[in-house]
Amino acid sequence: MTSALATPVDRPARTRRPVVGTSTLTRGSGLALGIAMTWFSLLVLIPLAAIVATTAAGGWEQFWRIVTNDQTLAALRLTVGSALGVTALNVFMGTAIAWVLVRDRFWGKRILDVAIDIPFALPTIVAGLVLLALYGKGSPLGLEWANTEMSVRLALAFVTLPFIVRTVQPVLEELEHDVEEAAASLGAGRMTIFRRIILPSLVPAIAAGAALSFARAISEYGSLVLLSGNLPFKTEVVSVRVLSFIEGGNTAAAAALATVMLIVALVVIVAVDVISRRVARRG
Amino acid sequence: MSIDITGVNKLFGDFVALEDVNVSIPTGQLTALLGPSGGGKSTLLRIIAGLDTADTGTISIEGTDATKLPPQKRNVGFVFQHYAVFKHMTVAKNVAFGLEIRKKSKKEIAHRVDELLKLVHLSQFAHRLPSQLSGGQRQRMALARALAVEPTVLLLDEPFGALDAKVRKELREWLRRLHDEVNVTTVFVTHDQEEALEVADEIVVINDGRVEQIGSPDELYDEPANDFVMGFLGEVTSLNGNLIRPHDVDVTTAPTLAGAVQGEISRMLRIGFEVRVTVLTDDGQEVQVTMTRTHARALGLEEGQHVWLTAATGATTVPTMAAV
Amino acid sequence: MVREPTAVRWLLRIVVCAYVFLLVLWPVSLVVAHTFENGLASLQETLADPEVQNALLLTAQVAGIAVVINLVFGVTTSILLVRYEFPGKRALSAMIDVPLSVSPVVVGLALVLVYNGQDGWLGRAAESAGYYVIYDTPGMIMATCFVALPLVIREVVPVLTEVGDDQEQAARSLGANGPQTFWRITLPSIKWAVVYGVVLSLARSLGEYGAVRVVSGNITGETQTATLVVQEKYLDFAQDTAYATSFLLATASVLCIVVVSLLRPKESST
Numbered sequence: 001m002t003s004a005l006a007t008p009v010d011r012p013a014r015t016r017r018p019v020v021g022t023s024t025l026t027r028g029s030g031l032a033l034g035i036a037m038t039w040f041s042l043l044v045l046i047p048l049a050a051i052v053a054t055t056a057a058g059g060w061e062q063f064w065r066i067v068t069n070d071q072t073l074a075a076l077r078l079t080v081g082s083a084l085g086v087t088a089l090n091v092f093m094g095t096a097i098a099w100v101l102v103r104d105r106f107w108g109k110r111i112l113d114v115a116i117d118i119p120f121a122l123p124t125i126v127a128g129l130v131l132l133a134l135y136g137k138g139s140p141l142g143l144e145w146a147n148t149e150m151s152v153r154l155a156l157a158f159v160t161l162p163f164i165v166r167t168v169q170p171v172l173e174e175l176e177h178d179v180e181e182a183a184a185s186l187g188a189g190r191m192t193i194f195r196r197i198i199l200p201s202l203v204p205a206i207a208a209g210a211a212l213s214f215a216r217a218i219s220e221y222g223s224l225v226l227l228s229g230n231l232p233f234k235t236e237v238v239s240v241r242v243l244s245f246i247e248g249g250n251t252a253a254a255a256a257l258a259t260v261m262l263i264v265a266l267v268v269i270v271a272v273d274v275i276s277r278r279v280a281r282r283g
Numbered sequence: 284m285s286i287d288i289t290g291v292n293k294l295f296g297d298f299v300a301l302e303d304v305n306v307s308i309p310t311g312q313l314t315a316l317l318g319p320s321g322g323g324k325s326t327l328l329r330i331i332a333g334l335d336t337a338d339t340g341t342i343s344i345e346g347t348d349a350t351k352l353p354p355q356k357r358n359v360g361f362v363f364q365h366y367a368v369f370k371h372m373t374v375a376k377n378v379a380f381g382l383e384i385r386k387k388s389k390k391e392i393a394h395r396v397d398e399l400l401k402l403v404h405l406s407q408f409a410h411r412l413p414s415q416l417s418g419g420q421r422q423r424m425a426l427a428r429a430l431a432v433e434p435t436v437l438l439l440d441e442p443f444g445a446l447d448a449k450v451r452k453e454l455r456e457w458l459r460r461l462h463d464e465v466n467v468t469t470v471f472v473t474h475d476q477e478e479a480l481e482v483a484d485e486i487v488v489i490n491d492g493r494v495e496q497i498g499s500p501d502e503l504y505d506e507p508a509n510d511f512v513m514g515f516l517g518e519v520t521s522l523n524g525n526l527i528r529p530h531d532v533d534v535t536t537a538p539t540l541a542g543a544v545q546g547e548i549s550r551m552l553r554i555g556f557e558v559r560v561t562v563l564t565d566d567g568q569e570v571q572v573t574m575t576r577t578h579a580r581a582l583g584l585e586e587g588q589h590v591w592l593t594a595a596t597g598a599t600t601v602p603t604m605a606a607v
Numbered sequence: 608m609v610r611e612p613t614a615v616r617w618l619l620r621i622v623v624c625a626y627v628f629l630l631v632l633w634p635v636s637l638v639v640a641h642t643f644e645n646g647l648a649s650l651q652e653t654l655a656d657p658e659v660q661n662a663l664l665l666t667a668q669v670a671g672i673a674v675v676i677n678l679v680f681g682v683t684t685s686i687l688l689v690r691y692e693f694p695g696k697r698a699l700s701a702m703i704d705v706p707l708s709v710s711p712v713v714v715g716l717a718l719v720l721v722y723n724g725q726d727g728w729l730g731r732a733a734e735s736a737g738y739y740v741i742y743d744t745p746g747m748i749m750a751t752c753f754v755a756l757p758l759v760i761r762e763v764v765p766v767l768t769e770v771g772d773d774q775e776q777a778a779r780s781l782g783a784n785g786p787q788t789f790w791r792i793t794l795p796s797i798k799w800a801v802v803y804g805v806v807l808s809l810a811r812s813l814g815e816y817g818a819v820r821v822v823s824g825n826i827t828g829e830t831q832t833a834t835l836v837v838q839e840k841y842l843d844f845a846q847d848t849a850y851a852t853s854f855l856l857a858t859a860s861v862l863c864i865v866v867v868s869l870l871r872p873k874e875s876s877t
Contacts, residue, residue: 047720117864238710246821255716371798384781384782
């Protein structure tokens with residue numbers, strides 16, 4: 001039997017560090033990764049690259065001309081403006097809904113919970129039709145919003161309803177009551193507790209949800225088709241504008257505008273990634 | 284020898300988990316890998332099982348070189364600290380898993396599962412899900428599952444680490460009895476010296492990625508190779524530049540022996556039958572001494588009293604390193 | 608527990624309920640009401656319409672194939688992302704979410720640019736080999752795959768992380784090989800996440816409109832899916848048919864979600 005007798009002289013303190021950048025792939029998993037990446041490239045990466053390439057081929061001047069065209073600018077302004085407005089609304093309503101779902105208890109809460117998922121499950125074209133039933137011609141509420149700017153906001157509010165609710169809800173559920181109780185025992189009032197204790201822990205989740213909601217809002221198409229009427233300068237959003245370029249055979253213009261949308265989407269993704277990593281670090 | 288570990292090194296990034304480890308584990312015995320957390324003992328166990336691979340060195344099990352074998356080909360039983368029960372399977376299904384993988388007949392599986400569940404006293408829980416069992420029961424099920432495949436060696440990674448003190452103690456005794464019954468070569472990892480001393484035939488002390496000493500519980504306790512082993516296996520105090528166990532210090536109220544250390548009792552703490560005495564020596568060191576209540580009373584010790592300390596005859600002492 | 612004043616609670620409750628009622632519940636119930644205005648007549652009529660029949664069949668086919676592809680891709684990718692280390696992993700995990708933020712119209716455009724038969728990067732080669740992608744079913748399947756791509760992964764990854772790999776290691780130590788470990792241990796433990804991911808993908812796939820519209824060419828009876836029929840019928844003033852088809856689509860999607868959210872066991876230690 002061998003034994004390594006060691007004298008414990010000044011061994012440096014060692015820390016375990018995660019190994020970054022190395023690969024633990026086996027032959028099988030390497031093959032799987034290869035196939036998955038090929039499919040992902042064929043489906044997502046190459047097509048998206050094609051949009052950017054087509055735009056680049058047209059040159060800067062053409063790009064600028066397309067993007068600064070009056071009708072396009074109007075569409076961009078409407079889309080970004082409505083998306084921002086709806087996201088702001090969601091920040092309040094989404095948080096409030098999440099709050100009610102987690103902290104309140106009443107008959108029919110289950111229905112409320114399911115209703116939040118409906119906009120996600122519903123085909124977008126059907127969503128448009130659904131909203132038309134209440135806010136279209138002959139509205140039972142007397143709100144004939146079809147073919148107006150209001151219809152765009154309405155459709156966007158509908159399709160983005162779940163995002164903030166579903167990101168805030170789990171965080172709110174995890175929030176420990178004793179922290180609030182501790183604050184209360186130290187003399188904090190209800191508003192102070194909300195502002196100083198609860199809100200700070202919700203902010204990352206709200207921000208992540210808001211980013212998702214904004215990204216979805218600026219790229220929305222299906223629910224607007226029947227509802228907004230797609231009137232140039234009035235209710236035409238960027239997606240519709242891209243589609244009319246495509247259907248008019250003007251692929252270059254479609255690609256240019258699509259590139260703008262991709263850039264915005266990219267910015268949003270990076271923002272979400274940064275935020276979610278900050279959340280992870282706090283947790 | 285059942286398991287031969289030769290020249291094993293393992294790095295995680297730049298953290299040295301194991302450094303030139305050479306250990307031979309005898310067949311049919313219960314061996315403990317003992318050491319503080321993060322010392323590399325679990326890594327060594329996982330390398331034996333094939334769940335981790337060594338950077339260099341070889342592992343052979345029952346004479347076969349297993350260094351490059353994947354875990355499923357090593358025929359080892361592994362019991363995890365947090366049980367690693369298959370949550371979606373009943374207790375019986377969990378135990379049957381390895382046998383099903385080995386394509387045994389239905390009849391044989393049923394028979395063997397029955398036998399094992401009896402062995403670990405879980406027969407009445409055969410059709411429950413693991414979530415309906417207590418921690419100790421789950422660990423016994425995990426043990427039965429590992430034993431079902433008749434492994435060459437049984438490896439247990441801190442098997443009782445996640446259980447409360449009372450259950451730990453019960454399972455510890457039970458494991459010893461089970462081992463005597465089944466007699467499979469068993470290696471278990473623990474950071475609890477009492478557990479190792481009580482259960483194991485052989486103890487391998489591992490610290491900072493290196494093997495400090497290998498021996499029977501008595502050898503380790505009576506002849507520690509160095510101050511680390513001495514300190515890890517039980518309480519120590521320092522007397523006259525030597526490490527010594529507090530109960531091995533003799534106290535006299537008059538200077539009878541040459542070389543006795545003189546000091547004053549600074550504190551006395553009584554816990555049940557035991558008295559812990561702190562003596563402040565004349566050269567400014569604190570020495571801990573434990574003795575029975577009866578003995579302390581016989582000597583008539585009290586705080587502030589002058590006493591003389593010597594090492595008892597036959598006491599184990601190890602020279603102190605400067606750092607301790 | 609610290610509670611809000613009753614007035615605040617009631618105010619929030621009422622505002623929230625009213626908002627969701629006006630935005631979601633009332634409009635949805637109106638479509639249901641429209642569909643059944645004349646009893647089952649309009650639903651029967653719609654189902655008898657060959658155009659609608661073709662479209663529903665095509666939708667089922669496209670969505671079915673897309674969901675299977677996304678299921679396989681999603682589970683594989685999730686396992687790779689959670690259980691293995693490889694260069695570029697972080698980039699991949701961020702890229703996976705891209706399809707959620709891309710407009711369906713842009714998705715369609717991107718696929719058309721690459722796979723069209725005239726000047727597409729890959730489309731020309733495919734077409735000369737006899738494969739038609741754009742204005743045909745493969746293109747519609749790809750468009751559907753694209754928009755629903757992250758859904759399975761987003762459900763499976765957190766569960767896979769949470770479950771950890773000790774059960775898999777235990778299976779390995781008991782002699783199970785890779786495939787045995789996957790089928791007997793990994794898959795059962797992520798079962799509900801996979802089911803939920805599949806259902807979300809199915810709902811999304813059944814309802815995809817924009818991307819499919821761009822790549823399909825919207826040829827009645829051939830490449831027209833159910834959502835395209837809804838739009839056409841509505842604009843043709845065949846509103847009953849539009850509502851009835853919508854009702855069918857909505858029922859399928861919403862039912863999927865509701866049934867699974869009821870079936871799914873609460874997060875527990877089982």
